Amino acid sequence: MRIVVIGGSAAGLITSLMLARAGHDVVVVEQDSLVPAADVETAATVALRATAPQVVQPHILLALCRNLLRHRLPDLYMALRDAGVVEAALATQMPPSLADRSAWPGDEQLMVLMTRRSTVDWVLRRWAAAEPGVTLHGGVRVTGLIAAPGRPPHIVGVGTDHGELTADGVVDAGGRRTRLDRWLVAIGAGQSEFRWAECGLAYYSRQYRLRTVTGLPGLPTTRIVSAFKEFVAGIWGADHNTMLLALAPLAADRRFRGAHHPEVFTAVLRTVPTLAAWLDVLEPISDVAAMGGLHNTLRRLVVAGQPVATGLHAVGDAVCTTNPTFGRGLSLALRAAVDLVDVLDRYPDDPRAQTLAMDDAVTAHIAPWYGDQAAADAALLATLWQSVLGAAPPPATPPIRDRVTFAQIRAAALVDPLAFRAVWTLMGALRGPAEIYQNPQLVARVQEVLRRGDIPRPMVEPSPEQLLTALSTVPTGAPDVV
Numbered sequence: 001m002r003i004v005v006i007g008g009s010a011a012g013l014i015t016s017l018m019l020a021r022a023g024h025d026v027v028v029v030e031q032d033s034l035v036p037a038a039d040v041e042t043a044a045t046v047a048l049r050a051t052a053p054q055v056v057q058p059h060i061l062l063a064l065c066r067n068l069l070r071h072r073l074p075d076l077y078m079a080l081r082d083a084g085v086v087e088a089a090l091a092t093q094m095p096p097s098l099a100d101r102s103a104w105p106g107d108e109q110l111m112v113l114m115t116r117r118s119t120v121d122w123v124l125r126r127w128a129a130a131e132p133g134v135t136l137h138g139g140v141r142v143t144g145l146i147a148a149p150g151r152p153p154h155i156v157g158v159g160t161d162h163g164e165l166t167a168d169g170v171v172d173a174g175g176r177r178t179r180l181d182r183w184l185v186a187i188g189a190g191q192s193e194f195r196w197a198e199c200g201l202a203y204y205s206r207q208y209r210l211r212t213v214t215g216l217p218g219l220p221t222t223r224i225v226s227a228f229k230e231f232v233a234g235i236w237g238a239d240h241n242t243m244l245l246a247l248a249p250l251a252a253d254r255r256f257r258g259a260h261h262p263e264v265f266t267a268v269l270r271t272v273p274t275l276a277a278w279l280d281v282l283e284p285i286s287d288v289a290a291m292g293g294l295h296n297t298l299r300r301l302v303v304a305g306q307p308v309a310t311g312l313h314a315v316g317d318a319v320c321t322t323n324p325t326f327g328r329g330l331s332l333a334l335r336a337a338v339d340l341v342d343v344l345d346r347y348p349d350d351p352r353a354q355t356l357a358m359d360d361a362v363t364a365h366i367a368p369w370y371g372d373q374a375a376a377d378a379a380l381l382a383t384l385w386q387s388v389l390g391a392a393p394p395p396a397t398p399p400i401r402d403r404v405t406f407a408q409i410r411a412a413a414l415v416d417p418l419a420f421r422a423v424w425t426l427m428g429a430l431r432g433p434a435e436i437y438q439n440p441q442l443v444a445r446v447q448e449v450l451r452r453g454d455i456p457r458p459m460v461e462p463s464p465e466q467l468l469t470a471l472s473t474v475p476t477g478a479p480d481v482v
């Protein structure tokens, strides 16, 4: 099949590589340039794109993403490693409070990749450009869909600002801001089914390089993200001795409006002793990058049992976005890419069956994460609104017997090795949330830990006074990026 992929970011390029290797002829249309930078560090410097601002924010590639890359695109996986992406064993993520630090069978499935997102995209661009079945059109914007008449319409190509491209199938990898619904309406089709739930956080992050590799406060592959009473903060290890720190307050919390100033950002992070210790050994190498408008979203191309169009598929953020602090975006993008390749292989001549099968795949592999994250974020937001904005406390939900929540498992994971693995299995999207939340052995262990109480916190949080003092830091405006 000749397939046009709309969008040449992570989801679009990974999907294109997989489709080309399955024998399809793939054309990628990306509105921004697809020319890779000269090297990894230049790539980091020029990574920020208004069309995909998340690429400069901290990323981790979690278990499902790593495992699918290794099995489906092993050469790309090796290229990422060669480019400096760091493989981190599960043991490197163990909190100091976890006494049982022995290796368990299956731990190797939970390994993660630590990297700047720009490094991943740099490798992807080079790999896609070298792939015989992939043609890249950078600097070309898709303006609409071309459809053959029918009910539902069958997509036979795309219009672009450089002319039309015909295709046997079109894949929307246009990200969270895709114009797909507008294009569907323009050809007389119905809109997709789109659900969303508030994430409610604003993201501020900065990139650093280690000044030294000795005497560090922890491993350079450290990733700790902690939800405090008034904000979320975290640290991510990455490639080439870089690390990223992030601050995620409530988007509605005006006290943090100066957090894009390096002085304010640093002062707030320094109120957290763990992060202060890291800041002592880190040199900033970027400005503070800010991002808002974060939602959990889910798009379905089958509405009331009927495809909105045939010959049209979607992958990546165009299908689903979830709270970034959980780092599942690229895992779900890869999952959808694999599903698409399999579906096209199973139903090569039946576009309707393809669309329905892809929707089944969304039900099985994507939708559970949207639902889980929407519920978890509603609970987190209610807590933050209460402590920051003085909102009424969230209604107490009666505990469900024989079931635990992600927040409970995460608390227990600080001391219990089974709960620790459950957290990384959930984060890594290796097994569905419902299956894990109701695992009898896990439920018993988590409830026992919670009953005993006295659970340490992953990071000590500042007092309200310390936070206010940090937030009142006056920016000097002097650049401190080296």
Ligand SMILES: Cc1cc2nc3c(=O)[nH]c(=O)nc-3n(C[C@H](O)[C@H](O)[C@H](O)COP(=O)(O)OP(=O)(O)OC[C@H]3O[C@@H](n4cnc5c(N)ncnc54)[C@H](O)[C@@H]3O)c2cc1C
Pocket (backbone or CB within 6 Å): 006, 007, 008, 009, 010, 011, 012, 029, 030, 031, 032, 051, 052, 054, 055, 057, 058, 059, 060, 061, 062, 065, 140, 141, 142, 143, 173, 174, 175, 176, 177, 178, 179, 203, 291, 294, 315, 316, 317, 318, 324, 325, 326, 327, 328, 329, 330, 331, 333
């Ligand atoms: C703050 C933050 C942190 C995150 N952290 C993680 C993490 O730790 N781990 C993880 O796995 N995921 C993480 N994610 C999610 C991850 O970034 C996304 O899932 C991923 O970028 C989605 O890739 P994509 O290709 O679908 O979309 P995008 O990267 O948004 O790319 C869409 C592309 O389509 C192009 N495009 C759009 N419309 C058109 C058009 N009309 N014509 C041509 N081109 C078009 C755009 O220019 C863009 O290049 C994070 C997200 C955020 C916001």
